[in-house]
Amino acid sequence: MKDNIQPLPFEVAAVLGAPDRLAALDAAMPVFLGPDADFDDITALAAALFEAPIALVTVLGRTDQWFLARQGTPEIRAPSEDSFCARLITLSSGEPLAVRNALEDPRFSSLPSVVGEPHLRFYAGAPVTIDGRAVGTVCIFDIKPRTEIAPDLLPRLKRLAALAASLIKLKDEARRRTLAAEVLSRDEKRHALALDAANVASWLWDIQTGMVSGNETFYRMLGIKPAKPMRARKFFTSVHSADRKMTIGRLRNALATGKEYDGLFRAAKSGRWLLGRGRVHEWDADGRPTIFLGINVDVTEGQLASERTRLLLRELNHRVKNTLAMLQSLARQTLRQTSDPVEFMDAFAGRLQSLSEAHGLLSDHEWGVIHLKMLLQKQIMPYAFDYESQVEIHKDEVELGPDQAVGLGLVLHELATNARKYGALSVRSGKVVITARVVNEDEQRVLNMTWHEVGGPPVDPNGRRGFGSVLIERSLDKILGSSVHVEYLPKGVTAVVRMPL
Structure with missing residues (x-):
């Protein structure tokens, strides 16, 4: 503590440290930012009055004690221990206080600013009150004592203190509004960014x-340029005519x-495709809507996915019906060829597996198209000792639709099972050579595929043609313009497939 500084009396310290007073000061002025030129006129008026x-x-x-405005001193603060004003807010009960000669007033005579530089003598001050709490003062000093004070001076000083209080409140309100506007601006910017990020x-x-x-x-979703406000009529015409x-x-x-x-429109x-949501936000005094707020969400991908699902379900329903009809036919024809239940189950299960493989490939490709290479591998690999060495393929890039894949899959299955039982795939030295070429016939793409077996046991061209042979030749009946011709040559079976794509 400085020499000769008079400690604050207990009652003064209690008033300065009162929680409700400090709360009022903190609410009105959370941070002291230094002298404020807006208060300079008040100090000028006070100095002129006195x-x-x-x-x-x-x-x-x-x-x-902090100085919002000052005249006659370069300081911006002073310790409360050496403060006339700290004692004023305790002694005055909200009224102005005048000290004619501080050197002769025991309440102030020992203050450092009285006994030392600048040797203050005369003081007059009025409390600045916020919400009923004294948070500061408007005051004047003179180094000369005074014996008389004009009766109207202290009331005027009180009005200046009230003006200072009003100015503090106004500046606090402006500060709060600025902060609120900044928060609102940040929130609006954050919301705008969030909406943009979420599309x-x-x-x-x-x-x-x-x-x-x-x-x-x-505007981007509606395809409207330039992006600027528009009449409601233009907004409505931006919706597809069907919706x-x-x-x-x-x-x-x-x-x-x-x-x-x-x-949804x-x-x-x-x-x-846009999903729209909204509601009336404001009404006038008569209850009529004035402001409508809405949002749109781009759901095109979901809508297209739903449409694809519906198409797939329709396609699946169609395929299931066709497959059931084909299974019935296969079962009847297989039964006609054998009365042995075990032999029937083996033959029928193999053909059923062939259909399953084709359907599995088509399902994986959403019942669109599949590559011939994949179908060849699925149908032939289970019947070869070594697929890579026993199956030689020369082909163009060929894509097959659902009917083509199912029909050709059955043809390949019958050829492969026959080759495994009696032909080239029944011995490790045998081989199947497949050639698949696409040609244009009258602006129609046509697949010409040959199946030729070599290296297998000799073929008896006069052997009985079973249901498998019939099935090979009739599996493509549903595809107009298609045909399968099988030759049982002594050196190996040869099949020629013609199928429009």
Whole structure:
């Protein structure tokens, strides 16, 4: 502690440290940022009123007195121990206080600023009150004592203190509004960024002016350039004509009932599928809607996926019916060829497996197209000792549709099982040579494929043709223009397949 500084009396320290007073000061001025030019006129008026060389607008903390404005001193703070104003807010009960000669007043005579430089003598101050709590003062000093004070001076000083309090409140309110605006701006920016990142369009329809405005995503989804507010009529025409009537009807219902708008529509220009949500946000005094807020979410991918699923289900339903009919035919024909249950099960199970393999490939490719190479591998590999060395393939790039894959799969299955039982695949030295070429015939792409077996046991050309041979030749009956011709040559079976693609 400095020499000759008079400690604060207990009652003064108690007032300075009162929690409710400090709370009022902290609420009005959380941080002291230094002298504020907005308060300079108050110190100038106070100095002129009293014709005093020193005038201050102060705020009092627990241990320090800060100067919001000052005249006649370069200082911006002083310790509370050496403060006239700290004693003022304890002694005055909210009223101004005048000290004519501090050297003769025992309450102030021992203060360092009285007994030493600048040898203050005259003091007048009025408390600055915020929410009923004294948080500072407007005060003046003179180094000369005074015996008389004009009766109107202290009331005027009180009004200046009230003016300082009002200015503090106004500046605090402005500060709070600025902070709130900054928070709102940050929130709006964050929300805008979040909507943009999530690819969500937001829009506002001012019903009174008929204008619709939105974020950048809104205009992008609708395919509207330039991105600027537009009339509601243009907004409605941006909806695909097939969906426009329904969309407008749902919006009108939301306006009439106050319920949420919920609709799915296509954008006329971009063709994107958009899910719309919204509701009335404001009404006028008569209960008529004035502001409508909405969002759009691009659900094109989901909509296309749903459409693909519906198409796949229809295709699957069609394929199941065809497959069941084919299974019935296979079962009847297989039974006609054998009365042995074991032999029937072996033959029928193999053909059923062939259908399953083809269906599995098509399912993996969403019932679109599959490559001939994959079908050859699936149908022949189980019947070869060594697929890589026993199956030689020369082919063009060939894609097969569902009917082509199922029919050709059965042909390959019968050829492969026959080769395994009696032909080239029954011995390790045997080989199957497959050639598949695509040619153009009258602007129609046609697959010409040959199956030729070599290195197997000799073939008896006069052997009985079983159901397998019949099945090979009739498996492509559903594909117009297709045919399968099988030759049982002594050196090996040869099959020629012709199938339009």
